[in-house]
Amino acid sequence: MEKAKISSSQLFILMILFELGSALLVPLAIKAKQDAWLAILLGMLGSFVLFLVYHKLYTYYPTLLPTEYMQKILGKMMGTVLAFVYILYFMYDASRVLRDFGEMLLTFSYPDTPLFIANALLMLVIIYTVRKGIEVIARSGELLFIFMYILAVAGFILIVSSGLIDVTNLKPVLEEGLLPPLKIALSETLYFPFTEAIVFTMILPYLNNPKKVKVTMICATGLSGINLAITMLINISVLGVDLTARSQFPLLSTVQTIQVADFLERLDVFFMLAMVIGIFFKVCMLFYAAVIGAANLFKIKSPSRLSYPLGIVILFLSITIASNFQEHLHEGLYAAKFALHIPLFTIIPPLLLLVAFFKKRKKQRE
Incomplete structure (x- = not known):
């Protein structure tokens, strides 16, 4: 670990930017139709339970990264394998969000630019930022958070x-009752974007006030959930359910309809600025977690050495992950959910907590 500390307010800001990130881009929970906002709020409430699990694990090992305490809980071999799986997941998720950025940029204003060039430009900035460390990422977040909210x-x-x-x-x-939005909450919004914030378990040991972790995580997720619910309420009320569902980027379509006094129009650039800020921080956090996790797991003294090789892997993965945007979306909503999100977010952390709890009781008895 680098010798750095961040405040609880910086953690709060980073979590909000992370959770809004690419979630503002897509028609989130649109299968619940006009109740999409409710499915988002239900997913947010469900994530609070899992955050309590992540927090409890942190209280057992407040100075250790998850890559370290997994080895303490499961033993050297199994813990190392599981830690490596999480590092691979952070890299995979970073490549998915980077692909979202490239697709948005090409759709919006650069249709003739190769996807590789668009992704490479953002990745270079992210590699530079991650090399500077968590304190620089946190301070950048404080500055750009204000700008993003002014735009919003x-x-x-x-x-x-x-x-x-x-x-x-x-x-x-609730045309068909509470069951449809509840199903969408448990199958979609719980995982994307809320419990993706499991990546912040890699950042918690850097916090200068460990007592505020639980409140900070829940408040940040609560504010993010309310913001996303309001965004979907606006999208559906402006575009209607059908057009929101058909649109690749519904918020962009909503912003494009703004016309005030035949003077203020074509404000797409504001949308783009907000999206670039959110996606930048989401990829930054995932990439940073992968870098410090890999450095810790393989006993590399200088984590910044890994930033270029891992950054290049993420860049190429973002291009090869899917042949087109529709395939990319389908993979994220279905394949990744069953193969990665459910086991890594909802099954493994409670099992780790259970084993850690019994180990602690055994130690207290001895």
Whole structure:
């Protein structure tokens, strides 16, 4: 681990930027139709339970990275294998979010630019930032968080003042009962974007006030969930359910409809700036977790040495991960969920906590 410390407010900001990240891009929970906002909030509430599990593991080993305490809990061999799986997952998820960025940039304004070039430009900035360490990432987050929220508030005011919102698009509420949004919450929104924040277990040992971890994580996730729910409410009320479901980037389509007094229009660039900020921090956190995790696991004294090789792997993986954007989305929503999200987020952490709990009791008895 590098000799660095971050505050609880910096952790709060990084978590919000991470969870908003690429989730603002896609039609989140749209299978729940006009109840998508409710499915997001239910997924957020479900993630609180898992965050308590992650936090409890942290309280057992407050100074150790997960790559270390997995070996203490499961033994050297099994712990090393599991830690390596999580590092691979962080790299895979970083490549997926990087692909989201490239696809958005090409769709929005650079249709003739190769995907590799778009992804490589962002990856170079991320590698540079990660080499500087967690304190620099956290300070950058504080600065850009304010800018992102100014854009969000300005966009909301402009959408309302344009008279675009049609509340009838949100009716009827719970048309088929509570079961459909609950299903979507348990199968989609619980994993993306909320419990993806398991990556922050790699950052918790850097916190200068460990007592505030639980409150910070829950408050950050709560604010992110409310923001995402409001975003989907606006998308559906402006575009309608069908158009939101068909749109690759519904928030972009919503922003493009803004027209105030035949003067303020084509404000897509504001959307792009907010998206670039969110995606930058999401890839940054995943990449940083992979770098320090790999350095810790393989006993490399200088983690920054790994940033270039791992960064190049993530860059090439983002290109080869899928042949087109639709395949990329399908893989993220279905294949990755069953193969990675369910076991890594909801099954393995509670099992680790159970073993750690019994080991601690045994030690206390002895």
